[in-house]
Amino acid sequence: MTRIDQWTWAVRLYKSRSLATTACKAGHVRLNGERAKPSQAVKVGDEVRVRAGGYERVFEVVTLLEKRVGAPIAQAAYVDNSPPPPPRDEFFGAFGTRERGAGRPTKRDRREMDRLRGER
Known part of the structure; x- marks a missing residue:
């Protein structure tokens, strides 16, 4: 057992x-x-x-x-x-993506990503 x-x-x-x-x-x-x-x-x-x-x-x-x-x-x-x-794009696609090399997100970008994720 x-x-x-x-x-x-x-x-x-x-x-x-x-x-x-x-x-x-x-x-x-x-x-x-x-x-x-x-x-x-x-x-x-x-x-x-x-x-x-x-x-x-x-x-x-x-x-x-x-x-x-x-x-x-x-x-x-x-x-x-x-x-x-599930395919990686399907799993992570809803969170919004940034182009490679775009640097650190600005405060505005971060707020948009939070809004897409459903936070706040």
Whole structure:
């Protein structure tokens, strides 16, 4: 039996075990469609969904790991069924872009960017 927070840390989805535990408590980790508590048991064949970086990643458990291992072994412990990430232009296009070499934004430019982002 392996805990979900321990497995996500062991396969290098999170940098530390405490970050994995915090993500589980915050509801960013789902096990077979349900919110996962940090101590919930993982079995081979389970589906793990992790929300990170603005989009959701989907993994299928192939091997149970309790200790953190090297990257090649960690990648062999799961099958990544995640959809491709959204294009960079689509993700960042709404924030307004400045031309390269335009220098530091003026106060007016910054206010326009804040208005586009929906701040204030």
